[in-house]
Amino acid sequence: xxxxxxxxxxxxxxxxxxxxxxxxxxxxxxxxxxxxxxxxxxxxxxxxxxxxxxxxxxxxxxxxxxxxxxxxxxxxxxxxxxxxxxxxxxxxxxxxxxxxxxxxxxxxxxxxxxxxxxxxxxxxxxxxxxxxxxxxxxxxxxxxxxxxxxxxxxxxxxxxxxxxxxxxxxxxxxxxxxxxxxxxxxxxxx
Amino acid sequence: xxxxxxxxxxxxxxxxxxxxxxxxxxxxxxxxxxxxxxxxxxxxxxxxxxxxxxxxxxxxxxxxxxxxxxxxxxxxxxxxxxxxxxxxxxxxxxxxxxxxxxxxxxxxxxxxxxxxxxxxxxxxxxxxxxxxxxxxxxxxxxxxxxxxxxxxxxxxxxxxxxxxxxxxxxxxxxxxxxxxxxxxxxxxxx
Numbered sequence: 001x002x003x004x005x006x007x008x009x010x011x012x013x014x015x016x017x018x019x020x021x022x023x024x025x026x027x028x029x030x031x032x033x034x035x036x037x038x039x040x041x042x043x044x045x046x047x048x049x050x051x052x053x054x055x056x057x058x059x060x061x062x063x064x065x066x067x068x069x070x071x072x073x074x075x076x077x078x079x080x081x082x083x084x085x086x087x088x089x090x091x092x093x094x095x096x097x098x099x100x101x102x103x104x105x106x107x108x109x110x111x112x113x114x115x116x117x118x119x120x121x122x123x124x125x126x127x128x129x130x131x132x133x134x135x136x137x138x139x140x141x142x143x144x145x146x147x148x149x150x151x152x153x154x155x156x157x158x159x160x161x162x163x164x165x166x167x168x169x170x171x172x173x174x175x176x177x178x179x180x181x182x183x184x185x186x187x188x189x190x
Numbered sequence: 191x192x193x194x195x196x197x198x199x200x201x202x203x204x205x206x207x208x209x210x211x212x213x214x215x216x217x218x219x220x221x222x223x224x225x226x227x228x229x230x231x232x233x234x235x236x237x238x239x240x241x242x243x244x245x246x247x248x249x250x251x252x253x254x255x256x257x258x259x260x261x262x263x264x265x266x267x268x269x270x271x272x273x274x275x276x277x278x279x280x281x282x283x284x285x286x287x288x289x290x291x292x293x294x295x296x297x298x299x300x301x302x303x304x305x306x307x308x309x310x311x312x313x314x315x316x317x318x319x320x321x322x323x324x325x326x327x328x329x330x331x332x333x334x335x336x337x338x339x340x341x342x343x344x345x346x347x348x349x350x351x352x353x354x355x356x357x358x359x360x361x362x363x364x365x366x367x368x369x370x371x372x373x374x375x376x377x378x379x380x
Binding site: 035059067073076 | 255
């Protein structure tokens, strides 16, 4: 998606080998008008797929997912993180490693809000190793709902997450796919 | 706001003396169409106030704030939580106690995203003792920006937070104000 790629080139900052800082418009300060354009693009891509629920994970996925819910005209559920194996009763849960932070979190979703018959679009801001998306896909599987696809804002396509999920037969639509980046040479898109 | 009060009566659940569960539409599953109506109501209330930035706190404030940003046509910043006195450099920070969870968090906002000249609306899903709003107001003060007001979805008006902030001269607009609630007698609005 041209608009997002241009914004990444304009405002993103590559730090070290594989950190892309986009906190001026995506995950600390957020640009809701940009999120709406992104949501319209996912709506175009998943048109006719009967999506009736959006699933994301706290915290930085929530803003994008909520505006996507407005455009898809459906409810949005965010998976909550809990520190230990301490998820509430009557919830689906999974485990997510964060490679950037070196932490492991349990994530959970109440069984009330995801069920057989739901057609789910998973939305998240970043995909690198794909851990968060895999955890959310696992939760969708447990619920008996159908995972229609995954919508990612920025995929680090030089990391394996996206392609591993595609190899599992999951549709992944990333609006910007970075093939390589470095402080010296900047950012290249696929 | 009638629409929100009706939704609370329809889908909210009072648990014990002072917990109101609204996770079917507000803070686990979210209803973006409702959030848009709420945002339009805050826009009406704060019309002409020159708001150019919305500030909230992760996680459950983000969805409401992001849709408010769409309606106010301005960026949204969310304060991040960190466990210890371990906030990044070049950020404004404050401390927030959670009475429901019995935890204390530092919250912080990068100095890049809040500055003198900004006219800020703080948005959050709940107000009870007002700790989160006080922390966000403290961060606005540190930045030199102007705190135009606070927009709250549900205020537990039987707890002191809202009135304490009003007594400090801060404008607080809560879309639903609960005067009392119990499992036996249900929910009463102000």
